[in-house]
Amino acid sequence: xxxxxxxxxxxxxxxxxxxxxxxxxxxxxxxxxxxxxxxxxxxxxxxxxxxxxxxxxxxxxxxxxxxxxxxxxxxxxxxxxxxxxxxxxxxxxxxxxxxxxxxxxxxxxxxxxxxxxxxxxxxxxxxxxxxxxxxxxxxxxxxxxxxxxxxxxxxxxxxxxxxxxxxxxxxxxxxxxxxxxxxxxxxxxxxxxxxxxxxxxxxxxxxxxxxxxxxxxxxxxxxxxxxxxxxxxxxxxxxxxxxxxxxxxxxxxxxxxxxxxxxxxxxxxxxxxxxxxxxxxxxxxxxxxxxxxxxxxxxxxxxxxxxxxxxxxxxxxxxxxxxxxxxxxxxxxxxxxxxxxxxxxxxxxxxxxxxxxxxxxxxxxxxxxxxxxxxxxxxxxxxxxxxxxxxxxxxxxxxxxxxxxxxxxxxxxxxxxxxxxxxxxxxxxxxxxxxxxxxxxxxxxxxxxxxxxxxxxxxxxxxxxxxxxxxxxxxxxxxxxxxxxxxxxxxxxxxxxxxxxxxx
Amino acid sequence: xxxxxxxxxxxxxxxxxxxxxxxxxxxxxxxxxxxxxxxxxxxxxxxxxxxxxxxxxxxxxxxxxxxxxxxxxxxxxxxxxxxxxxxxxxxxxxxxxxxxxxxxxxxxxxxxxxxxxxxxxxxxxxxxxxxxxxxxxxxxxxxxxxxxxxxxxxxxxxxxxxxxxxxxxxxxxxxxxxxxxxxxxxxxxxxxxxxxxxxxxxxxxxxxxxxxxxxxxxxxxxxxxxxxxxxxxxxxxxxxxxxxxxxxxxxxxxxxxxxxxxxxxxxxxxxxxxxxxxxxxxxxxxxxxxxxxxxxxxxxxxxxxxxxxxxxxxxxxxxxxxxxxxxxxxxxxxxxxxxxxxxxxxxxxxxxxxxxxxxxxxxxxxxxxxxxxxxxxxxxxxxxxxxxxxxxxxxxxxxxxx
Numbered sequence: 001x002x003x004x005x006x007x008x009x010x011x012x013x014x015x016x017x018x019x020x021x022x023x024x025x026x027x028x029x030x031x032x033x034x035x036x037x038x039x040x041x042x043x044x045x046x047x048x049x050x051x052x053x054x055x056x057x058x059x060x061x062x063x064x065x066x067x068x069x070x071x072x073x074x075x076x077x078x079x080x081x082x083x084x085x086x087x088x089x090x091x092x093x094x095x096x097x098x099x100x101x102x103x104x105x106x107x108x109x110x111x112x113x114x115x116x117x118x119x120x121x122x123x124x125x126x127x128x129x130x131x132x133x134x135x136x137x138x139x140x141x142x143x144x145x146x147x148x149x150x151x152x153x154x155x156x157x158x159x160x161x162x163x164x165x166x167x168x169x170x171x172x173x174x175x176x177x178x179x180x181x182x183x184x185x186x187x188x189x190x191x192x193x194x195x196x197x198x199x200x201x202x203x204x205x206x207x208x209x210x211x212x213x214x215x216x217x218x219x220x221x222x223x224x225x226x227x228x229x230x231x232x233x234x235x236x237x238x239x240x241x242x243x244x245x246x247x248x249x250x251x252x253x254x255x256x257x258x259x260x261x262x263x264x265x266x267x268x269x270x271x272x273x274x275x276x277x278x279x280x281x282x283x284x285x286x287x288x289x290x291x292x293x294x295x296x297x298x299x300x301x302x303x304x305x306x307x308x309x310x311x312x313x314x315x316x317x318x319x320x321x322x323x324x325x326x327x328x329x330x331x332x333x334x335x336x337x338x339x340x341x342x343x344x345x346x347x348x349x350x351x352x353x354x355x356x357x358x359x360x361x362x363x364x365x366x367x368x369x370x371x372x373x374x375x376x377x378x379x380x381x382x383x384x385x386x387x388x389x390x391x392x393x394x395x396x397x398x399x400x401x402x403x404x405x406x407x408x409x410x411x412x413x414x415x416x417x418x419x420x421x422x423x424x425x426x427x428x429x430x431x432x433x434x435x436x437x438x439x440x441x442x443x444x445x446x447x448x449x450x451x452x453x454x455x456x457x458x459x460x461x462x463x464x465x466x467x468x469x470x471x472x473x474x475x476x477x478x479x480x481x482x483x484x485x486x487x488x489x490x491x492x493x494x495x496x497x498x499x500x501x502x503x504x
Numbered sequence: 505x506x507x508x509x510x511x512x513x514x515x516x517x518x519x520x521x522x523x524x525x526x527x528x529x530x531x532x533x534x535x536x537x538x539x540x541x542x543x544x545x546x547x548x549x550x551x552x553x554x555x556x557x558x559x560x561x562x563x564x565x566x567x568x569x570x571x572x573x574x575x576x577x578x579x580x581x582x583x584x585x586x587x588x589x590x591x592x593x594x595x596x597x598x599x600x601x602x603x604x605x606x607x608x609x610x611x612x613x614x615x616x617x618x619x620x621x622x623x624x625x626x627x628x629x630x631x632x633x634x635x636x637x638x639x640x641x642x643x644x645x646x647x648x649x650x651x652x653x654x655x656x657x658x659x660x661x662x663x664x665x666x667x668x669x670x671x672x673x674x675x676x677x678x679x680x681x682x683x684x685x686x687x688x689x690x691x692x693x694x695x696x697x698x699x700x701x702x703x704x705x706x707x708x709x710x711x712x713x714x715x716x717x718x719x720x721x722x723x724x725x726x727x728x729x730x731x732x733x734x735x736x737x738x739x740x741x742x743x744x745x746x747x748x749x750x751x752x753x754x755x756x757x758x759x760x761x762x763x764x765x766x767x768x769x770x771x772x773x774x775x776x777x778x779x780x781x782x783x784x785x786x787x788x789x790x791x792x793x794x795x796x797x798x799x800x801x802x803x804x805x806x807x808x809x810x811x812x813x814x815x816x817x818x819x820x821x822x823x824x825x826x827x828x829x830x831x832x833x834x835x836x837x838x839x840x841x842x843x844x845x846x847x848x849x850x851x852x853x854x855x856x857x858x859x860x861x862x863x864x865x866x867x868x869x870x871x872x873x874x875x876x877x878x879x880x881x882x883x884x885x886x887x888x889x890x891x892x893x894x895x896x897x898x899x900x901x902x903x904x905x906x
Contacts, residue, residue: 309793311793332792342793350787350790353782364790364794367780374775
């Protein structure tokens with residue numbers, strides 16, 4: 001077998017973070033090569049380097065494709081030589097037909113006028129290849145996620161694909177749809193198409209992959225052949241790392257139960273038949289940091305937001321008690337009054353008014369706290385903001401600085417300040433260290449420890465298992481909307497969490 | 505970031521100029537207004553041979569523009585909240601018609617008619633705001649529908665005819681003047697006194713804010729800029745007061761306008777509710793997640809807009825001394841243009857009351873000046889359109905540069 005793709009010593013740095021460190025990755029012609037690793041291990045970054053999303057020159061190292069050095073500057077450069085990437089979030093346009101989507105940007109036309117008969121004919125051929133029986137004029141929004149996935153693949157085939165990259169193609173699929181997709185991959189392989197499959201589902205990977213590469217912390221750990229693949233080994237390679245001294249010390253002595261959530265059920269806001277949270281019950285004690293582990297899309301954010309003022313989902317059922325009393329959390333206002341705060345994972349989208357200065361962001365959730373008779377006392381606002389600037393070590397020349405100009409870590413401290421100013425008993429922190437540099441992470445950990453020491457309850461949602469293990473007294477493991485395990489700090493290990501996730 | 509180190513500032517020259525350059529956006533429109541006034545003064549003198557800033561014309565400027573300014577106050581809130589209201593012209597016409605029917609057909613007194621019409625305006629705003637806030641129907645669509653509906657209802661109510669004239673009491677809503685309590689008449693001592701008092705109050709409040717800011721260490725404005733800015737504004741106020749005094753005194757509408765401007769400026773800058781409106785326009789989702797009832801605030805913004813449109817409608821009707829089916833055609837465009845010229849952002853969350861008022865005066869002075877110069881309505885529209893575009897391009901350019 002000839003080598004189709006060779007990525008040599010790829011290093012890609014973002015401000016403050018080394019996303020890829022000397023990664024080498026080789027794909028043989030005609031194989032299905034699985035790429036696995038935790039969230040943040042660098043899989044997506046590597047694929048973005050390959051497909052030209054990060055143009056040649058923005059990274060170090062060499063990409064050799066089909067025997068020749070390649071320098072892709074845009075996605076169309078890589079598509080021209082047959083490298084097609086299908087992202088986890090599908091890039092189809094829901095209100096256009098199957099045909100229109102298939103040939104979008106690549107229309108069958110003459111002098112700018114679309115040749116519909118030819119378009120439909122080609123659509124039929126392509127749909128047949130992927131085993132999809134739908135009329136070319138069907139609106140894409142009418143199709144399920146599984147069929148949409150097949151249309152993405154058909155679209156790739158229409159562009160004469162040689163190397164097909166699938167990013168978590170089965171993450172949103174039902175069991176039998178996943179099976180169909182994997183069968184299709186094997187069929188394409190028989191036709192000589194090479195695939196890179198990024199997946200968390202190890203049983204699927206084991207079924208179709210010829211070889212498998214594990215990435216961890218932006219570096220290649222190993223590449224194994226089909227016979228060497230075993231779940232245990234993959235899990236060990238995915239998570240094994242040194243984690244001493246990355247978390248500040250804390251005395252752990254949780255008190256009585258502070259918040260208790262029972263039988264929490266949530267339905268998807270738009271898809272009528274999709275239950276997003278399935279009968280989840282958990283609690284957090286005074287002075288305790290509780291982790292919720294799980295992969296992206298496992299429903300952790302949806303759980304938190306549905307509890308916090310029913311900000312997500314519909315037909316929510318279940319009960320919340322805070323401090324022994326039933327808590328009304330139906331509106332954000334009520335949840336805040338009950339002593340709950342939710343620090344979002346989406347700082348820029350949901351957490352901050354970016355064009356406003358720091359002090360206005362800090363006061364936003366508790367404006368009555370700085371006003372008398374509905375009139376804001378700006379001196380008080382300033383004083384409060386200065387206080388948090390000191391306590392949180394927000395690095396800025398002035399609290400009048402607009403938050404859009406702050407670094408991720410400082411923005412996160414502003415969001416934390418905003419919620420602390422509401423005086424919460426329980427804080428739910430959703431990915432509190434995402435996208436911030438190592439130094440700021442350590443500071444955020446310190447703040448969390450302080451909150452726990454003050455007797456508050458902290459719920460920490462994170463995709464980074466080491467930080468959960470380093471910080472939490474207890475860890476709940478979540479998968480596909482349900483809790484699949486609860487581990488004490490002593491029992492918990494990355495292997496155990498990962499195996500709870502991938503084996504459920 | 506626009507902040508400079510001290511060294512850089514010294515190298516760049518005069519600190520006042522450096523400051524102005526970095527705050528062009530805030531002072532630019534005020535300077536543009538002054539420039540436009542000077543421009544027309546020179547041109548009118550040269551072309552027509554009369555004084556642009558003659559007392560009667562200044563009075564006219566207030567009478568002609570009061571309705572735009574009053575509606576711009578409400579429109580600013582609507583636009584800051586991230587919406588738009590295209591119906592204000594029709595709503596103003598409709599409430600004017602209601603006032604006419606109540607006053608003339610039913611013979612009701614002013615003190616019944618005015619509150620009734622304000623309530624009608626509020627109900628209209630509520631009807632539109634309901635769909636926008638609670639059904640999430642785009643405000644552009646809802647108020648476009650409202651624009652048609654209330655124009656039609658105006659025609660129906662007036663039966664396609666002009667209804668007038670009005671009794672003196674109703675006319676004084678627009679054309680009345682504050683009587684001289686000192687009985688001098690001309691010059692109207694009350695007018696001069698009010699202008700001097702207003703100028704002193706502005707300087708005092710500005711100075712108080714400034715000392716407070718200095719004590720927090722957040723003052724940025726150099727002393728020279730502060731002094732010049734206040735001197736210019738105070739001089740302008742006293743000049744206008746003096747001119748008005750030599751004519752018929754301060755028009756009633758100028759007083760209602762000024763009072764409303766002060767109230768709305770305070771509301772937007774210093775109250776919890778005002779702050780929350782900026783937050784929902786700045787980032788709706790973040791505001792909701794901060795416990796702000798965005799739907800209700802949006803609803804209330806439209807109710808408020810309806811009330812102000814009703815007030816403006818009555819003032820226009822009083823000025824024309826008759827309710828006409830054609831009243832208020834195109835007002836919405838003047839009002840929206842004024843708010844955007846004043847620096848508000850189409851995407852919401854940004855904009856100031858004072859900016860909107862300055863924007864309205866820029867439009868008003870241009871209308872008035874071009875009419876005196878005898879420029880045809882055709883060119884007037886072209887020029888106004890280009891000024892609107894230029895103002896917004898200037899804003900965007902400044903933002904990109906920063």
